[in-house]
Structure formats: C-alpha cells, structure tokens
Amino acid sequence: MNWVGLQMLRNDRAKFAAMIVAVSLAVFLMQNQAAILATMLSMTAAQIRDVQDADLWVTEPEVECFDQVKAMRDIHLLRVRGIAGISWAAPLLKIDAIGHSEGGRLNTVTVLGIDDASLAGLPHRMRVGRADAIRELNTAIIDPGGHELFFPGEPFQEGRSLRIRDRRIRIMGISDIAAPFTGLPMLHTSRSTAAALNLGEQHMTSFILARSAPGNRPEALCQKINTLGGLRARTTEQFAADAMWFYGSQGVPMLFMITITIGLIVGAAITGQTFLMFIKENARPISMLKVVGTTDRQLGTMILLQGTVVLVLGSCFGSGIAAAVCNVIRTQPFLRSLYLPWEIALGTCLALASVTGIALYASYRHVRGLEPAAVFR
Amino acid sequence: MKHYLLPALATGAALFAAVSVVRTQPVREVTEPVSPPPASSFTNTVAAVGLIEASSEHISVGTALSGVVTEVLVTLNQSVRAGTPLFRLDTRALQASLAMHESQLTAARARRATAQCQVEDLDDRLQRSLKLRSSTVISEEELIRTRFALKVSQARVVEAQAEVAVAEASAAAVRTEITRSTLLAPIDATVLQLKIRAGEFATAGTHTAPLILLGNLNPLHLRVDIDEHEAWRVQPGTRAKGHVRGNASLASPLSFVRFEPFVIPKKSLTGDSIERVDTRVLQAIYRVDRTDLRLYPGQQMDVFIEVAGTSTASR
Numbered sequence: 170m171n172w173v174g175l176q177m178l179r180n181d182r183a184k185f186a187a188m189i190v191a192v193s194l195a196v197f198l199m200q201n202q203a204a205i206l207a208t209m210l211s212m213t214a215a216q217i218r219d220v221q222d223a224d225l226w227v228t229e230p231e232v233e234c235f236d237q238v239k240a241m242r243d244i245h246l247l248r249v250r251g252i253a254g255i256s257w258a259a260p261l262l263k264i265d266a267i268g269h270s271e272g273g274r275l276n277t278v279t280v281l282g283i284d285d286a287s288l289a290g291l292p293h294r295m296r297v298g299r300a301d302a303i304r305e306l307n308t309a310i311i312d313p314g315g316h317e318l319f320f321p322g323e324p325f326q327e328g329r330s331l332r333i334r335d336r337r338i339r340i341m342g343i344s345d346i347a348a349p350f351t352g353l354p355m356l357h358t359s360r361s362t363a364a365a366l367n368l369g370e371q372h373m374t375s376f377i378l379a380r381s382a383p384g385n386r387p388e389a390l391c392q393k394i395n396t397l398g399g400l401r402a403r404t405t406e407q408f409a410a411d412a413m414w415f416y417g418s419q420g421v422p423m424l425f426m427i428t429i430t431i432g433l434i435v436g437a438a439i440t441g442q443t444f445l446m447f448i449k450e451n452a453r454p455i456s457m458l459k460v461v462g463t464t465d466r467q468l469g470t471m472i473l474l475q476g477t478v479v480l481v482l483g484s485c486f487g488s489g490i491a492a493a494v495c496n497v498i499r500t501q502p503f504l505r506s507l508y509l510p511w512e513i514a515l516g517t518c519l520a521l522a523s524v525t526g527i528a529l530y531a532s533y534r535h536v537r538g539l540e541p542a543a544v545f546r
Numbered sequence: 547m548k549h550y551l552l553p554a555l556a557t558g559a560a561l562f563a564a565v566s567v568v569r570t571q572p573v574r575e576v577t578e579p580v581s582p583p584p585a586s587s588f589t590n591t592v593a594a595v596g597l598i599e600a601s602s603e604h605i606s607v608g609t610a611l612s613g614v615v616t617e618v619l620v621t622l623n624q625s626v627r628a629g630t631p632l633f634r635l636d637t638r639a640l641q642a643s644l645a646m647h648e649s650q651l652t653a654a655r656a657r658r659a660t661a662q663c664q665v666e667d668l669d670d671r672l673q674r675s676l677k678l679r680s681s682t683v684i685s686e687e688e689l690i691r692t693r694f695a696l697k698v699s700q701a702r703v704v705e706a707q708a709e710v711a712v713a714e715a716s717a718a719a720v721r722t723e724i725t726r727s728t729l730l731a732p733i734d735a736t737v738l739q740l741k742i743r744a745g746e747f748a749t750a751g752t753h754t755a756p757l758i759l760l761g762n763l764n765p766l767h768l769r770v771d772i773d774e775h776e777a778w779r780v781q782p783g784t785r786a787k788g789h790v791r792g793n794a795s796l797a798s799p800l801s802f803v804r805f806e807p808f809v810i811p812k813k814s815l816t817g818d819s820i821e822r823v824d825t826r827v828l829q830a831i832y833r834v835d836r837t838d839l840r841l842y843p844g845q846q847m848d849v850f851i852e853v854a855g856t857s858t859a860s861r
Contacts, residue, residue, distance in 0.1 A: 218572070243812075247592075247595065250850075251593040251850075253590055257584065258583070259579070259583045285791075287584075288581060291579070293577045481556065482556045485556035485559045488560060488567075489558070489562050490559075491563065492562055492563040493566075496566055508570040508571060508572060514563070514567050
C-alpha cells in the first residue's frame, strides 16, 4: 500500500521535484538567516566566551556588554582576590586605538591588555605562532580579521608591526578567536604594553577575570561579590547573555526574525499547495484504491508517508545547501565565526514540518471526502 | 538502483549538514592560564600587593658638600660595613685653603712668640727700673710708663694667643670639610644603586634619583599595602604568604614585623609621572622568611594574609 504511495510520488516527477525544491529552499533560507542571526548574537558575546581561563567576570555595575568599558579601581582586584571561594583573579584592560600598518592602512583596533604575570585570558588556540610571545614588551597577537584588514591577502610574516599611538607593536602571531561583533581587529598584548598605549588616561583595569575554587558554585560567588557593593559579578554565560540581550534588544534580530518567518510561510505555502494539487490530481487513482477496499486510515498513513518523504528529502537537501553555503562564507576572515546552532537546524525543519502538516491534513480531509465513484469522473 | 539514488543523495546531504553543523559549533573548553595566577592557601584571606624592600629601608646617601666626585670606592651590589668610604669629592680647593690656614697659624704662633718676648723684655726692664727707682736714678714717670708698657705687652700676648686659637680652629674646620668630602656608609648594607661616577658633580641636598642607594638585604622586608576597607580584618601576627610575580608557585611565608601607623594614599605604580590616587592603604611590614628565592628590592609580590572568621561578603 505504502509502496503504491511512493510510486505515485515518483511518477509525478514535476510536482515531486517542485515540493522537494520548495522544502529545500525554505529550509535553506530559514537555516541561513537563523545562522546569521545566531552568529551575530554570539559575536556580541564572543570575546567574553573566548576567555576560557575564567568563569567569573567582575565589572563596574553599569557595564552591560564587552564593548562598554568603565575603568575599575585597582584595589577592586585585591578585594575580589580576598573573597573566600575565589581561586584567583586577574585584571583585563580593554582600550581602543588607531593602528597603522607599514603599508599605510589604518583602522581602529581593540587592544586587550592581558595580565603580565599570569597571562590569564590569553587565547589558547592560535592559527600561527605562540600566544605567550606577548610576554615581550611591545608585541601583540592579532585576530584573522585584523590581519586581513591590515595585510589583505598576504600570509603571516614574522617581524611585521603596527604603529599604535606612536609605538611600534610587533605582531607575533594570529589568534584563532571568534570574530568580534564590531568587526574591529583584536590585538592581544600584555597589560603593561596596553597601558603604555593608553598613557594619559587613568585606566588600568576594565574587567576582573576570576575563577571559582573547586567546590564553589560560580553563581553563589557572584552573589557574594554583588553584596560587597560597587561591583557586579557575573558568570561567563550570564555576562554573555547580558551582552547578547543588550545588542539583541536593539531591533536587528527583529528584522532577521521577519525574514525567517517569511521563509517559513513561503516554504510551507508552496509545499502545502503543491502537495494538495498533487493529491487532487491523483484523485482518480486514489478513489480506485478506495474501490479495492483501502480504508481512510490506510490512505491517511500513505499521505503522511508521502509528506514525510518530501519533508525529509527537502530538509536533507536544504540543510546540505545551508551547510555548504555556511562553509563557503566561513572562509572569509571576518565571517569565520558563522555557525548554525544544531537546535536551530533541527528546529527549522520541525517548524516547516508542522506548518506543512496543515496542508497534509487538508489533503487527508480531501481524500477522505472522495467517493469511490470519482474513479469514473 | 535508480530507486535509491534520491534517498542516497539526501542521506549524503544530511550527513554533510550534520558533520558541518557539529564541526562549526563554537567550542569553549575550560583552560588554565599560561602561568597560574596566585591563589590563597588560607580559607579566609585579605589579598594585597607588597613591595620588597631592605629591612633597613632604603638609604639614599646624601652629601653635605657639593663637588666633583674624584673617586667612587664601592661597586654595585657590594656589601659594605658601617664606616666604609663610599666616594670622595674633589678636595684640592680645601687643601689649598688648609695650607693657607696653616700658614696663618704659623704666623699667629710667631706673633705670639714675639709678644711673649716683648713681655719678658718689659718685665725685665720693670724689675731693673724698680731697683733704680730706689736710688732715684730714674723718674717716677719713667717707672710708671714701663709698668704700663708691660701691661700692654701682656695684653698683646693674650691677643696673639687668641689669634693662634682662631687660626687653629680655622685649620681644623677645613680639615673637617676634607674629612666630610669622603662619604661613609652609615650602616652595614648592600649597594643597591650607584648613580654617581667619578667626574660627576654631586650636589648637596635631597635627590629624586639617589647618588648611592644602600639597604640591608638580610632579611628582606615586604611593604604590604592593605586596602583601608579591609584593614580592620587584618590582625598583627597572623600567617601570610607572598607569591612571586610571574611564577605564583614560588611563595614565601611572611612574618609580621609592624604596621606603619599612618594610613597613606595608595600609589598605583604605573610608572606614570601622574599616578592616580586610588584609595588609602594601611601599610604593614612583613619579613620574607625564605632566603632561597631570587627576590630583589623594588619587586612586587602578591600577598595573602590570613584573617579570622567572617569574610567581607558576610559583613
């Protein structure tokens, strides 16, 4: 019986192909847009999550995201260190400056000053070179996007440098960190070098990174620090969520949500409509089946199978296309962080399936309403 | 075969999608910092930063006289005993002045001798006049004149003696200056900085950069800045530990020495000429108990001081 249903699909090639293409494109569109949205949001929190050494971030109370920087008092670091349950705490300095390459290119850069003593917060994944080379004075490592901006199309070369605030900063390697939301080159350097670049401004600490001692819940430690007053502590994920919410509530995600919804509606509409047409055009053979005694229940299963085949095939192809496009886009240094959360990959397919389900139900109702006599029409 | 082409393609596409979705998920693994930051070994602790210094504190040797340095007698890192000469200033002008004063002394002594001879001469004349007076050979007037002349010459002797004393004192003063032109170590110490070289001019007074910096490095002390908000928690005599910057696994137990009773504004030690006043700090002096660590005065250490009971959060 079900085999008959599959043959029915296979033999109506035009509609079968149209349905698969519709599902594929809808899945591709939704996954692609959702990937871009998810990536954009995760980029706003990327610099927070990239600090893998720490699980606690302590900031001034007003700070909502990584790009809001407020100078912290040095003594706060010691106060955090003195809290029972904190394993260690280290300062992180973030400043913005203009960088000039030897080739004459200039761009605003984000400079991260890593604690000289411990190098806590330094990227552990590198594309080229060693991260701890920044122990040397006036050296830094740059992110792939930054390298592309200053030295477009050129491979990494040792001994290259950027001029920042009239200092020569030697580039010791390329880090493999996530792309930042701002698109600015990210330079990791020692805190002393970063402070020297920031001379004249009384700003030595932007964030305090801390790690909870084994047996202490980071959330509980945050509570403890928050009751001190004048400080705000968050776990890495809380701070990342705050950053994503800060940018996410600014409207751009709404635009993406609209595109995703349109993809869902268009995809489901085309698939549903084509499927309905396919069932209606096959009304005669279906009523023939009824003549030979097939029950409505069996016919319903057949329709469900046909719909599932179309949805599964379409989803597979759509996801494949989306993955291929994603892989191509990821080769761009600025878009290297593009990814599709697996929840969204499955979710888009399920969303499309549930909306198309309405069309399947309509088809089933149509089939149920068919009289065996329709075979003679 | 043809029946399975589409499902096979779809499966391939789905596998490709699954693999690339999994592969591109951002990875976040928990890592350890390159060199582990200092961590407290006490349950309840006050964290602070300390500056290593000599137990004698740092002595910026000053000179009372200004002058060109002719000779530096110590080298960097040399241990000196109290009284060891450190450097000499040019004393040629003083030597010349001494020679002059000594000649003046000789002259004054000669004048004193002359005056004394004069006294003897007049005394002798007076004695003889007294004898002659009885035989009325000389007049009363002459006798009186002789007597006064003797008194005058006696006064001259006193004057000449005073002049000798003045000349002696002047020569001694110049000699003192010459002695002061050689600077001596005030205590047993090590030369920590040597910023004066032969031929350079050393000015008297205080210096921002010391000419010679001395300090007793045995033992080393640690000047620990404790945030005024945390100062109440710290008790004298509790255990404390200092961690070496750059390698927190190197640590030394610290023994409490004293509190500096006056709370001062904290320096942020950026090396900037305009340092920010952050907060006020209580300074505690601790002794560094381990001697095998390579520690240098002026270096910073991360310090954890054990405190009793409640932490700041449960105030």
